Amino acid sequence: MTVKRRGTPVLDRRRLGVLLHPSSLPGDGLKGTMGAHARRFVDVLVAAGVSVWQVLPLGPPGGGSPYNSPSAHAGDVGLIDLEDLAECGWIGMAEARAALADAAAREVALSAAYHGFAVHASAADQAEFQEFRVRHAAWLPDYCAYECIKAQCGGAPWWQWPAALKDRDPQALAAYPGSDSCEAVAFAQFVFFRQWHALRGYAAARGLRLFGDMPIFVAEDSADVWAHRDLFVLDADGRPEIVTGVPPDYFSAHGQRWGNPHYRWARMAADGFAWWRERVRTQRELFDWLRIDHFRGFVASWAVPASAPTAAGGEWMAVPGDALLQALQEAFGDLPLIAEDLGIITDDVHALRDRYDLPGMRVLQFGFDGDPGNPHLPHNYQANSVAYTGTHDNDTTTGWYAALTARERTLVHDYLPDANGDPAWAVMRAVIASVAGLAVVPWQDVLSLGSSARMNTPGKCGGNWGFRFHWEDVAEAIPARLARLAFLYGRTNPGR
Structure with a gap:
């Protein structure tokens, strides 16, 4: 297969990024939102010389995790800023x-707010809502029906719904897409995308790019699997025949x-991977760059019999x-993708990544095993890579150092002599100084927070x-201190 090389690299110049999910922002609610605190955070990042804000998946969390969402497209309405809706006049501020x-x-x-919108929204806002529905027609009706039916079934997973609804009988479904509650679900998604686009515009005007995260697999209890059963390896009842995982290694004997259910790749290929194209189209609407989680799964995936209690009996x-x-x-x-290529990665995975000029990842916390050839040590980095002190799955650097x-x-002190005084900033300096693009x-590392x-x-x-x-955690000197490192190592945000 002939691959057209990209005209420009994904990493266009040296940049400094910060990883923080919007749910971790300050505020009076259950979690952070896309409102005033998010804009203030953008301002702090820009003042610190940062030009990339990386987040975790923005979908509705399943079981509390953003990597187990009931939709590959929908946004987490828990991130919606309700006060913005009041300022629009669709709900009272109190x-x-x-x-x-x-x-x-x-x-x-x-x-x-949905009912207030229906009564008080301007013609322009109403037209924007309708345009949103048309633009996302490939997934929005199925997601709205899924959410409404799930609510009426007491939160039961879709395979436990009445047979007509589980199997998507057209007459049984007809009552749901036009219902008032389904309209409210569509409205909430419209608000989510509208607020995220506003935040993205605010960031872009200040030279800050948004970097998203796309899990390679989807949850079994999701609108995607329910609406596209033919794209997944399921039995006649809609349950997975094989599930995802990783094989035994020295981290886990089992x-x-x-x-997650596996994809029927031959079926996906038959229509030119239409489901994937729609999924990536939605994410491109939200982000400038996108990390593909578990990139090695694009070469081979570990398939475990659904009946097996552990992953030990699987196969590639x-x-x-x-x-x-x-x-x-x-x-x-050109694909603005970053390959999450951590763990035990084979040569064919590297070859696929390099064939499309996709940057890989390096994590400095993984570098201290005594081997100077360890790829996670900065002197072994490549320019076409994204280097981290640690990811969202790692302990904070302060906590990691304390547990060494x-x-x-x-080993850390031999490589980073100043780590004894301030380990988080010593590790940050090494990553920022590296050749990684x-x-x-x-x-958490910027704030030197513990485990x-x-x-x-x-x-x-x-x-x-x-x-x-x-905000009290953010000492006045912190943005200037980070900006100094960005300047020293050629990563300053030109939008500053």
Whole structure:
């Protein structure tokens, strides 16, 4: 297959990025939103010389995790700024503020805003809503029906719905897409996209790009699997025959059984990967760059029998990633994609990444095993890569350093002599100084926060995804200190 090389690289120049999910922003609600605190955060990043803001997936979290969403397209309405809706005149400000810290009250407030919109929205706003529905017609009706039916079925997964609804009988579905509650779901998605576009515009005007994250697999209980059962390896009842995971390694003797259904790749290829093209089209509407989580799954995926309790009995299943990326390139031109190529990666994965000039990832916390050839040490980085102190799955650098053994700490000090005084900033400096085109530091590291600020611990069932910072954590000198590193190592935001 002939691949057209990209005209310009994804990483156009040396840049500095910060990783923070919007849910971690300050505010009075249950989690951060796309409102005033998000704009203030953009201003702080720009003042610090940062030109990239990286986030986690923006979809509705499933089981609390943004990587287990019920939709590959929809946005998390929990991130909606209710006060913005009040300023639009679609809901009272007192009602908006009273609903900030209560999930049920937020749902009521969004429903009220929908009815207020129907009565008070301008003709331009109404036209914008209709244009949004047309633009997202490939997924929005199915998602609205899925959410409405799921609510009426007490939150049960779609395979436990009445047979006519589970199997998408046209007559059974006809009552749902036109219902008032389904209209409210569509409105909430319209608001989410509208507010995110406004935030993206605010950031772009200040030279800040937005960097998103796309999980390679989708949740079994999702609108995507329900609406496209033919695209997934399911049995006659709609349950997975094989599920995703990774094989046993030295981290886990049994491997990891993730449980997502596998794709029927031959069926996807038959229509030119239309489902994937729509998925990437939605993400391109939200972000300047997009990280593909578990990129090695575009070469081969670990297939585990659905009946198996662990991943140990799985096998590798070939994936037509080359054909998929070719189809995406033909659809969109240059691909603003970053390959998450961490873990045990084979040569064919590197070859696929390099064939499309996609930057890979490096994580400095993984570098201290005593091998000077470790690819996660800065002297082994390449310019076409994204370098991190740690990702959302790592401990904070302060917490990581505190947990090191004496031998590991000696290795760190040999490589980073100033780590003993301020480990987070010593590790940040090394990453920012590296040759990597993009250096990304978690906001927790900028604030030198410990393990209590960790975002996620893989394999841990509870206590994840809840980190939030407070503006009092941001000492006045911090933006200037980060800006100095950006300047010293040629990463300053020209929009400053």
